[in-house]
Amino acid sequence: MSGSNSTSTSMKFAVRAWSNGRARAGILHLPCCPAPIETPSLLLSTRKGLPPFISPDLLPSLPSPDSHLLQVSPLHFLEGLSIKTISKIGGLHQLLALHDYGFVAFPRDSIQCLPEAKGSNKTGASFETPCGRLLIKPVEYMEMISSMRPELWATLADEVPAWVTEKRNKASVDRTIKWLDECIALSPAGGAVFGSIVGGSSSEERQRCAQEVARRNIAGYWIGGFGLGESMDERPALLNVVTEFLPEEKPRLISGLGLPEEILQGVAAGVDLFDSTYIYHLTLGGFALTFPLDRMEKNASNIASSDAGSDLRKISLRATIFRKDTTPIVEGCKCYTCQNHTRAYINHLLNVHEMLAQILLEIHNTHHFLGFFRSIREAIKEGRFEEFKKDFVQSRCDQLAVAASDLSLSEMSLV
Amino acid sequence: MALRFEVLGRFNRARAAQLTLPHFVCQTPLFMPVGTQGTIKGLTTSQLEEIGCQIILGNTYHLALRPTSELIDELGGLHKFMNWPRAMLTDSGGFQMVSLLHLADITEKGVTFQSPVDGKPMLLTPEESIQIQNRIGADIIMALDDVVRTTITGPRIEEAMYRTLRWIDRCIAAHKRPHEQNLFGIVQGGLDPKLRDICVRGLVDRNLPGYAIGGLAGGEDKDSFWRVVAQCTAALPEDKPRYVMGVGYPLDIVVCSALGADMYDCVYPTRTARFGTALVPEGVLKLKHRAMADDTRPIDPTCACMVCKNYTRAYIHSLVTKDAMGSQLLSYHNLYYMLQLSRNLHSSIVQGRFPQFVCDFLQKMFPKGDVPEWVCNAMEVAGIDISSCCAPVSSAQD
Ligand SMILES: [Zn+2]
Ligand SMILES: [Zn+2]
Numbered sequence: 068m069s070g071s072n073s074t075s076t077s078m079k080f081a082v083r084a085w086s087n088g089r090a091r092a093g094i095l096h097l098p099c100c101p102a103p104i105e106t107p108s109l110l111l112s113t114r115k116g117l118p119p120f121i122s123p124d125l126l127p128s129l130p131s132p133d134s135h136l137l138q139v140s141p142l143h144f145l146e147g148l149s150i151k152t153i154s155k156i157g158g159l160h161q162l163l164a165l166h167d168y169g170f171v172a173f174p175r176d177s178i179q180c181l182p183e184a185k186g187s188n189k190t191g192a193s194f195e196t197p198c199g200r201l202l203i204k205p206v207e208y209m210e211m212i213s214s215m216r217p218e219l220w221a222t223l224a225d226e227v228p229a230w231v232t233e234k235r236n237k238a239s240v241d242r243t244i245k246w247l248d249e250c251i252a253l254s255p256a257g258g259a260v261f262g263s264i265v266g267g268s269s270s271e272e273r274q275r276c277a278q279e280v281a282r283r284n285i286a287g288y289w290i291g292g293f294g295l296g297e298s299m300d301e302r303p304a305l306l307n308v309v310t311e312f313l314p315e316e317k318p319r320l321i322s323g324l325g326l327p328e329e330i331l332q333g334v335a336a337g338v339d340l341f342d343s344t345y346i347y348h349l350t351l352g353g354f355a356l357t358f359p360l361d362r363m364e365k366n367a368s369n370i371a372s373s374d375a376g377s378d379l380r381k382i383s384l385r386a387t388i389f390r391k392d393t394t395p396i397v398e399g400c401k402c403y404t405c406q407n408h409t410r411a412y413i414n415h416l417l418n419v420h421e422m423l424a425q426i427l428l429e430i431h432n433t434h435h436f437l438g439f440f441r442s443i444r445e446a447i448k449e450g451r452f453e454e455f456k457k458d459f460v461q462s463r464c465d466q467l468a469v470a471a472s473d474l475s476l477s478e479m480s481l482v
Numbered sequence: 483m484a485l486r487f488e489v490l491g492r493f494n495r496a497r498a499a500q501l502t503l504p505h506f507v508c509q510t511p512l513f514m515p516v517g518t519q520g521t522i523k524g525l526t527t528s529q530l531e532e533i534g535c536q537i538i539l540g541n542t543y544h545l546a547l548r549p550t551s552e553l554i555d556e557l558g559g560l561h562k563f564m565n566w567p568r569a570m571l572t573d574s575g576g577f578q579m580v581s582l583l584h585l586a587d588i589t590e591k592g593v594t595f596q597s598p599v600d601g602k603p604m605l606l607t608p609e610e611s612i613q614i615q616n617r618i619g620a621d622i623i624m625a626l627d628d629v630v631r632t633t634i635t636g637p638r639i640e641e642a643m644y645r646t647l648r649w650i651d652r653c654i655a656a657h658k659r660p661h662e663q664n665l666f667g668i669v670q671g672g673l674d675p676k677l678r679d680i681c682v683r684g685l686v687d688r689n690l691p692g693y694a695i696g697g698l699a700g701g702e703d704k705d706s707f708w709r710v711v712a713q714c715t716a717a718l719p720e721d722k723p724r725y726v727m728g729v730g731y732p733l734d735i736v737v738c739s740a741l742g743a744d745m746y747d748c749v750y751p752t753r754t755a756r757f758g759t760a761l762v763p764e765g766v767l768k769l770k771h772r773a774m775a776d777d778t779r780p781i782d783p784t785c786a787c788m789v790c791k792n793y794t795r796a797y798i799h800s801l802v803t804k805d806a807m808g809s810q811l812l813s814y815h816n817l818y819y820m821l822q823l824s825r826n827l828h829s830s831i832v833q834g835r836f837p838q839f840v841c842d843f844l845q846k847m848f849p850k851g852d853v854p855e856w857v858c859n860a861m862e863v864a865g866i867d868i869s870s871c872c873a874p875v876s877s878a879q880d
Binding site: 114115117119120122123124125144146147148149151152155156162163164197390391393403407408409411412415416418419421422423425426427 | 519520521523524525526527528529532544548549553556557563564565775776778788791792793794796797799800801804805806807809810811814
């Protein structure tokens with residue numbers, strides 16, 4: 068069942084188990100990684116190839132090989148490094164000195180680099196970036212990919228938000244397919260090409276795009292256009308229409324689904340790889356994930372819900388109740404942070420705006436979120452993913468029912 | 483006294499020693515990174531251990547404000563609070579008040595200042611400073627001194643020196659943990675050799691575990707600076723550590739070590755890192771500069787640190803002043819550089835090749851031989867022949 072194709076000589080993928088439904092567990096093999104990576108899996112988000120606060124010498128403290136997929140936005144490097152210099156250094160592996168990590172490249176990082184549909188035209192896609200608004204053409208994008216040499220990369224897409232007109236949405240699908248062919252024609256040897264699929268909130272366009280992309284000889288699929296204003300409720304149908312038309316033996320990567328509930332939606336539809344800005348936003352907000360990882364028990368957390376910002380999922384370490392709390396963030400957690408530091412210390416670091424707070428929180432939150440993915444994989448392998456998902460969402464709803472009736476799960480309202 | 487100071491090697495006035503403190507056995511000369519608020523900016527404690535950091539400095543003023551010394555005490559001291567197993571030093575808090583707060587005023591009772599929390603007038607007495615430092619629990623604590631800017635002259639300097647001597651007795655009397663914490667006295671007296679002499683003698687009479695040379699690194703000219711250090715080190719006991727406060731730059735540390743000083747602290751390596759500057763044997767390297775954008779060499783090709791082994795100047799250039807990682811990686815390199823400098827000073831003194839080390843150091847920093855005159859003067863007093871790395875006077879003036 069392992070996927071093979073002409074554009075990629077290195078990546079191998081195989082589905083190993085299905086839960087009841089579309090959720091699937093698989094194996095992604097990259098020669099650079101120390102061991103095959105089990106899917107569903109998280110891509111760690113990076114700034115210029117390194118996690119925002121975890122320095123490279125601390126990266127090995129994260130679970131391995133789970134933490135070995137890094138998402139890179141080629142657009143980040145426009146701020147300070149030329150394509151020529153990156154080539155000269157020898158690509159991302161050399162540049163970042165991370166030789167046993169797999170780099171997954173696509174332009175959108177959902178934090179600093181966002182698609183700007185109004186500025187895109189038939190020649191290229193427009194993005195808001197730290198260097199201002201940029202129009203990126205397929206040929207330019209491929210120059211970046213060629214110099215960076217990631218293991219996996221997605222073709223250039225024209226992503227549009229959920230509210231655009233039917234006409235604009237159609238145009239985005241047409242352009243994305245046209246650019247797909249242009250990118251494939253320009254693609255360098257070595258990296259695995261993931262064909263981009265868009266289509267906004269239209270089932271017909273999603274289907275059209277998925278079918279068209281599925282015809283190409285590529286290593287996998289990148290599903291874009293999510294997390295751009297569609298509602299939580301309409302998403303499962305849109306996801307299903309995409310995965311229905313994709314060959315089962317190739318991996319599917321999605322952008323823009325970051326919250327645990329959103330990850331579960333994607334997994335339920337048969338998505339294998341996820342980028343996520345969740346850890347980043349939690350970390351900047353002073354939050355630490357605390358939900359139990361082995362079984363999603365409903366009353367597992369003993370944190371008072373009156374405590375500002377904390378809930379059953381996470382705690383706000385800025386809260387004064389942690390001032391003298393000498394326990395780790397999560398008792399028994401094996402991460403560097405929990406093995407070495409207390410809630411009281413992190414509370415102090417947050418109070419005095421010290422960068423070590425972000426370093427320690429990003430380490431714990433990454434560790435914990437990788438554990439969430441491990442729980443998902445176990446649930447799939449044991450054939451109880453639907454139950455796992457229901458329990459997880461339910462525990463959240465029980466609590467939100469008290470707090471608010473508004474369940475619009477936009478990222479910022481939860482973070 | 484809760485320390486042991488054993489001199490392992492000497493070259494004229496310079497000495498390499500083993501300083502045994504309650505939490506760590508240190509090798510001097512040594513540089514102490516400043517961790518103002520219970521953390522060295524951007525580095526974990528395991529990284530600090532990895533790069534060979536032996537003592538870190540905490541600022542009493544900041545820690546007393548947040549999280550408060552009472553809380554640190556309740557949670558078992560600063561070592562435990564920040565999980566730092568090695569040695570630690572706290573300052574008295576006085577200098578921070580005078581330099582950070584506009585309305586600080588010094589009277590015989592202590593330092594009065596306006597609370598940054600509620601604006602109310604507050605008083606830090608020598609007794610309180612020691613009590614706070616006893617709660618924080620560092621291996622070395624500093625006496626509260628009467629701090630005056632070195633650029634000030636006249637009777638105020640004399641007043642401050644005598645007050646520092648009066649306050650040392652109050653500090654000693656207030657010190658509740660002399661068997662776990664070492665109280666260092668601070669030599670004041672501005673740039674006046676007579677006042678410095680009185681102060682040194684007064685402090686030595688008190689038989690303290692160690693001595694600091696204060697009131698420097700405040701903008702005085704370099705020639706005055708090294709002369710004060712040379713005078714104090716000559717008069718301080720041989721068997722006690724000597725700490726030059728607020729110093730400094732790599733060159734200053736080399737000069738002071740040649741003159742017989744042992745310990746240094748400075749925020750410079752980490753602060754300058756945040757602005758994109760790396761410390762290198764040639765001096766400094768400004769990573770923000772455009773020329774770095776396609777420089778594929780490491781920051782310092784001779785440096786063995788994690789950053790230099792792995793990253794190009796070009797990559798660091800793309801990070802500095804934009805991404806947190808830029809200051810994390812540069813701080814790591816800069817502290818490594820300072821700690822490596824400390825190790826090199828120690829081993830070259832122990833191995834009897836200190837003059838060679840000094841010459842090599844100066845040669846890299848001043849490849850044209852234009853070693854500053856104050857350095858030449860200091861080295862003459864230190865008995866280090868640096869003629870091999872100094873250009874003849876005539877060509878140096880070209
Ligand atoms: Zn943890
Ligand atoms: Zn280095």
